[in-house]
Amino acid sequence: MKALVARSYGPVEDLVIADIPKPAPGPGQLLVRTEASALNAIDLALVTGGVKDHLPIQHPFVPGLDVTGVVEAVGEGVSRFTVGDRILAWNGVPSGGLAEYALVQDAHSAALRPATLGLAESAALPTAGLTAAALIDEAKLQAGENVLVVGASGGVGSFTVQLAKQTGAKVLATGRADEEDLLRRLGADTTVDYKTSDVTAEALRWAPGGVGVVIDLAQAGPALAGSAAAARPGGRLISPLGGPAAFDRGVTAIYTGTRTPEGRLEALAAQAAEGRLHVEISARYSFADAPQALADYAHKHLPGKVVITF
Numbered sequence: 001m002k003a004l005v006a007r008s009y010g011p012v013e014d015l016v017i018a019d020i021p022k023p024a025p026g027p028g029q030l031l032v033r034t035e036a037s038a039l040n041a042i043d044l045a046l047v048t049g050g051v052k053d054h055l056p057i058q059h060p061f062v063p064g065l066d067v068t069g070v071v072e073a074v075g076e077g078v079s080r081f082t083v084g085d086r087i088l089a090w091n092g093v094p095s096g097g098l099a100e101y102a103l104v105q106d107a108h109s110a111a112l113r114p115a116t117l118g119l120a121e122s123a124a125l126p127t128a129g130l131t132a133a134a135l136i137d138e139a140k141l142q143a144g145e146n147v148l149v150v151g152a153s154g155g156v157g158s159f160t161v162q163l164a165k166q167t168g169a170k171v172l173a174t175g176r177a178d179e180e181d182l183l184r185r186l187g188a189d190t191t192v193d194y195k196t197s198d199v200t201a202e203a204l205r206w207a208p209g210g211v212g213v214v215i216d217l218a219q220a221g222p223a224l225a226g227s228a229a230a231a232r233p234g235g236r237l238i239s240p241l242g243g244p245a246a247f248d249r250g251v252t253a254i255y256t257g258t259r260t261p262e263g264r265l266e267a268l269a270a271q272a273a274e275g276r277l278h279v280e281i282s283a284r285y286s287f288a289d290a291p292q293a294l295a296d297y298a299h300k301h302l303p304g305k306v307v308i309t310f
Contacts, residue, residue: 003099004290006061009049012294017287020060023096023103025075030104032087036123037097038066039297039306040155046095047294055093063294064097064308065090067104068113068122078106086113088269090126090258097123098290098308111265114273121272121279124155124305127258129268129277131240132159134259136167138238139213143168146211148203148230151218152188153179153303156240158280160215161186169213172206174199179303186278203230210235217241224253280304 001022006015025031043063045051068088071081081087089110096102104110109130113122135156141147147164151157152173164171165187173188176195183191192202203211210232216224220241228237228247236252246253271277282304285293290308297306 001100002287003062003096004064004287004294006047006059006063008059009047009052012044012047012298013291015047015063015291015294017290018060020062020099022101025073025078025103027076028078028106029075030071030078030081030087030106030110031073032067032069032089032102032104033072034067034097034100034102034310035069036119036307036309037064037068038124038127038155039293039308040065040127042093042127043095043294044298046093057093057095062096062099064095064099064102065092065127066123066125067091067097067102068119069102072101074106080106081110081112087111088113088122088126088265090130090260090265092258098287100310107260108262109260109265111269114269117269117273119309120281120284120307122269123307123309124279124281125268125272126265128155128305129159129272130260130264131156131258132163133264133268134256135160135215135238135240136163137259138254138256139164139215139236141167141169141213145169145213146172146207147213147215148172148174148199148211148227149188150174150194150199150214150216150227152183152186152191154217155305157217158182158186158304159277160217161188162277164215172203172211174218175303176301182280182303186280200226200230207232212236213238215239219243228253281307283307284309286310
């Protein structure tokens with residue numbers, strides 16, 4: 001089968017489409033004929049070796065955490081899916097979505113694809129949607145509470161804004177000037193152009209005394225202190241990227257990643273199929289152009305999600 005392959009750690013420009021053996025499903029696994037996959041920032045980090053110290057991979061490596069396609073075969077003990085099912089899945093660090101066939105776990109990280117959910121939307125939803133939902137879980141937003149979402153126009157950010165708004169919170173979202181319309185369609189009450197404005201100063205102007213919650217999707221480590229300064233004393237900063245254990249003025253730091261509680265992916269897919277959750281897709285590529293897709297994703301600012309179809 002053909003797959004997008006990294007032979008070793010290195011720049012994304014080294015990725016090539018190559019022939020590799022078609023996998024066979026083991027116990028608890030599904031073999032899926034891939035119809036589409038989507039790109040995520042972790043794909044770049046895995047390929048380049050940016051996270052190899054704590055998330056090492058084996059080569060040849062096939063990126064692609066997001067998978068949607070048709071179940072072609074099932075391994076021993078599989079009970080939730082059968083041959084012919086159309087599914088979407090978050091495949092985690094094993095990845096493999098950018099290949100004609102992918103192995104997927106029979107777990108809550110996979111779900112049946114609603115008949116009315118588009119192919120590209122199905123591919124774009126799992127990683128970003130599940131991560132955004134985990135962030136909102138930790139934020140524990142209350143109706144009327146102010147929340148600042150930093151990095152709101154990205155894949156995770158576009159879902160985070162919508163899910164935050166569903167709680168009844170008031171959302172301040174950061175993005176570029178040309179993304180204001182997008183952010184408001186997603187549910188932002190106010191936007192800040194991070195290229196030309198001081199985000200913390202604008203947040204404090206919007207919410208004197210500070211916002212109740214900051215969700216920062218763009219920064220990590222000590223740089224998060226700048227975002228934390230926008231929170232009220234005793235507020236919360238939520239991040240999927242990691243940073244200090246706590247901040248000044250009693251601002252609590254909470255770090256979380258993609259989580260797959262039972263029924264979560266099904267619920268997100270249902271919302272998207274019913275039009276209650278928008279899946280923003282900024283670029284679509286054919287699998288033949290997958291190397292270019294990775295290069296563009298690495299070097300261009302692309303809001304929302306980038307999808308590759310087979």
